[in-house]
Amino acid sequence: MHLELGQIFIKDVQLGKKTQVKEGILFIDKDELLAKLQDERLAFIDLKLAKPGEATRIIPVKDAIEPRVKVEGPGGLFPGFVHTVDTVGSGRTHVLKGACVLTVGQVVGFQEGLIDMSGPGAKYTPFSKTQNIVLVAEPVKGLERHSHEEALRLLGLKAAAYLGAAGRNVKPDKTISYNCPPLPQALQQYPELPKVAYVYMLQSQGLLHDTYLYGLDVKKILPTLIYPTEVMDGAIVSGNCVSACDKNTTYHHLNNPIIYDLLDRHGRDFNFIGVVVTNENVTLTDKERSSNYTAKLVEWLGAEGVVISEEGFGNPDTDLIMSCTKLEKKGIKTVCLTDEYAGRDGASQSLADSSPLVNALVTAGNANEIIMLPPMEKIIGDGSAGVVDVVAGGFAGSLRADGSIRAEIQMIIGATNELGFNKISARML
Amino acid sequence: MTQKVRLVHYLNQFFAGIGGEEKADLPPAEREGALGPGIGLKAALGQKGEVVATVICGDGYFNENLAEASKTVVKMIAKHKPDLVVAGPAFNAGRYGVACGAVAKVVLEEIGIPTVSGMFAENPGVDLYRKFAYIVETGNSAASMRQALPKIAKLALKLGRKEEMGPAEAEGYLQRGVRQNIFVAKRGSERALDMLAAKLNKRPFETEYPLPTFDRVEPAPAVEAVKQSKIALVTSGGIVPKGNPDRIESSSATKYGRYNLAGVDDLSAASYETAHGGYDPTYANQDSDRVLPVDVLRQLEAEGEIGQLHSYFYSTTGNGTSVANAAAFAAEIAGELVNEGVHAVILTST
Structure with missing residues (x-):
């Protein structure tokens, strides 16, 4: 599978008469966009812009999505949602690099997150550095949560596809070519280098902790194979409202750094042969089945080494440890990417499960660490105590009278992302 | 300045x-x-x-x-x-x-x-x-x-x-056991790949979080010949002779005690108490058999249901006691019990 990814660098986003990209500026026809987003489940949709460096706080954020468009090749962005389920990942795709759609609205209450565009909170989230198109949506009265989540999910995907289309005929600033051959050829490449695979765990605890693969709820899958380039075209979509810090937003999936880094080091340090997607269901039988299947597929691929990334924490820790243990037992060298819940004082045990075979672990930080966020001039969404104090990572009194917030970094979108998106780590004092 | x-x-x-x-x-x-x-x-x-x-x-x-x-x-x-x-x-x-x-x-x-x-x-x-x-x-x-x-x-x-x-x-301070977030030069995905490359090439690498070792103990098979067995009592419930002669700490114990049961058929309030600081001691002090069932075992011994009750019991306080200390106590206690021909142990906790 061969994909050319053309990056169009977006340095500013402005409202305009016509939706288009001109000299690195994304102009948005707000009326046309909102008209395209109408959904009978949403009573109200508004569009706001948030830019790096502004004294702006966005809360409660559900998802982040990067605008992209399929320019050549089969299928379209976000198969199973915005487009039919044609196989994506080949041809040419354009990316509005630097722009990001954020969906805002309180679905569950405690599992949406916060983004500060400046101040100490900004360095924890990648979305303080993007030009954000923020969609604030209110559901119609009495709308059930699952429908609300679905409406918000589609809202973001449709907006990203609509905006991405503005880059269809724009010459990219930078184009990178990715070539992912079928397995028999892949195995023949770079015989002197170790063959490695990536095990991509997807949140599937259910009850608004869901992820979709070509539109299919991954609770229902057996672990399976996917080309890295399919992920770049939106084959994996976030539908979850789990803790903000370590859920993979759709933006994170599209830009999965493990995939990009493996492709980058393919032929230099490794022979990167494939990606196995697996889930994180809640019953023991499901966990056993998925981890068995994962280890089997990796062995079948002929991988000698694996990176495995978790999504979420606590319950999925067991899936991570189970899969890693089973891979190590097969002699496959494994590195785990996770985050920690070591308590506000950092003194508790960081993961809910353990195994002596899990000896190589990269941490994306302690999600419980407390941060002070100063007041912001502008709030997009709802910054009241009814939101701030109940979001996971907040607590009674998190929102102070002056508008500052004292909370765990768990509250910040992507702060401890377990795809290793950030430069944060943790150490023992 | x-x-x-x-x-x-x-x-x-x-x-x-x-x-x-x-x-x-x-x-x-x-x-x-x-x-x-x-x-x-x-x-x-x-x-x-x-x-x-x-x-x-x-x-x-x-x-x-x-x-x-x-x-x-x-x-x-x-x-x-x-x-x-x-x-x-x-x-x-x-x-x-x-x-x-x-x-x-x-x-x-x-x-x-x-x-x-x-x-x-x-x-x-x-x-x-x-x-x-x-x-x-x-x-x-x-x-x-x-x-x-x-x-x-x-x-x-x-x-x-x-x-x-x-x-x-x-x-230059004693490790606090506290995790602290830091920002480093490389993003997590890159660090993971560096670690994988080292692991695959058998080069040294350092995990960013050493997982604690959980000591999973397989349950021992059932004792078949109970009637012929010498059974010992061991507790983390802190039962000690009145006055706590070994000064076992009420929490974070650094020691355990070994006490003679010869001639003792029942633990009386006059002679025994608990040193444990992690639970309400009222009922254990009224009747320490509630934590360490000497009375019942003496009865079973008399009825021939067990071979005999070992003539010493062991006690410590399992209250914030470090796993390292507890494991060290257990190794010593188990060694002594084996040397003294004990077949089975009833371990009571609180």
Whole structure:
């Protein structure tokens, strides 16, 4: 599978008469966009812009999505949602690099997150550095949560596809070519280098902790194979409202750094042969089945080494440890990417499960660490105590009278992302 | 010119020069400026910091009135608006170490400022309070004061100026067991691939979080010949002969006891009690058989349902006791039981 990814660098986003990209500026026809987003489940949709460096706080954020468009090749962005389920990942795709759609609205209450565009909170989230198109949506009265989540999910995907289309005929600033051959050829490449695979765990605890693969709820899958380039075209979509810090937003999936880094080091340090997607269901039988299947597929691929990334924490820790243990037992060298819940004082045990075979672990930080966020001039969404104090990572009194917030970094979108998106780590004092 | 780091020094009655054990009941008191080891500390700080006040409390008083003493001490400290507190060094003085640790905890929780202390590695204050303080390792007596003070001063200045604190080995304090977030040069995905490359190429690598080892014990097969078996009683419920002759700690036990059961058919309130500080002792003290069922086993022994009750029982307090200590006790106890021909053990917990 061969994909050319053309990056169009977006340095500013402005409202305009016509939706288009001109000299690195994304102009948005707000009326046309909102008209395209109408959904009978949403009573109200508004569009706001948030830019790096502004004294702006966005809360409660559900998802982040990067605008992209399929320019050549089969299928379209976000198969199973915005487009039919044609196989994506080949041809040419354009990316509005630097722009990001954020969906805002309180679905569950405690599992949406916060983004500060400046101040100490900004360095924890990648979305303080993007030009954000923020969609604030209110559901119609009495709308059930699952429908609300679905409406918000589609809202973001449709907006990203609509905006991405503005880059269809724009010459990219930078184009990178990715070539992912079928397995028999892949195995023949770079015989002197170790063959490695990536095990991509997807949140599937259910009850608004869901992820979709070509539109299919991954609770229902057996672990399976996917080309890295399919992920770049939106084959994996976030539908979850789990803790903000370590859920993979759709933006994170599209830009999965493990995939990009493996492709980058393919032929230099490794022979990167494939990606196995697996889930994180809640019953023991499901966990056993998925981890068995994962280890089997990796062995079948002929991988000698694996990176495995978790999504979420606590319950999925067991899936991570189970899969890693089973891979190590097969002699496959494994590195785990996770985050920690070591308590506000950092003194508790960081993961809910353990195994002596899990000896190589990269941490994306302690999600419980407390941060002070100063007041912001502008709030997009709802910054009241009814939101701030109940979001996971907040607590009674998190929102102070002056508008500052004292909370765990768990509250910040992507702060401890377990795809290793950030430069944060943790150490023992 | 940068401002001098302001610190308050906490001392016990002995190091404050007030007296020894006979003055251990001294309630919290305060003095202006430096005192005792504070003089040496002041010298080590030089022009960069000052000891603005010294708070003193008798070790006995502090340990017996922990809540009230902590409250008074923290109030005395807070009013000087210090950047940090130095407590001790306590060397191997157990009650002093515990008091220094408790001061660190309350100072951190109430005022939000750090504490530097100094202790011998085996001082119980280290394990109890290491996560609340930066504890410099000292020798086991005040003879190591001269070596300890410059190290304490160095950490104090660093903390007082809010400079970034490095890991334990690099900075010279006893590992606190506390995870701290840091920003590093490479993103997580890159670090993971670096680690994978090292692992695959058999090069050394360091995991960013060493997982704790869970000791999963397979249940032993059922004892078949119960009627021929010698059975021992072992408990973490703290049952001891009245008066707790071995002074087993009420929490964070560092020892266990072995007690003779010859001629004992029933544990009476007059002769036995619990040393455990983690549960309501009323019912265990009324009748210690409730925790350590000697009466029932004697009855089964008489009825021939078990071979015999081993003539010693073992006891410790499983209350915040470290896994390392518990595992060490268990290895010793199991070895003795095997040597004495015991076939099975009833292990009771609370």
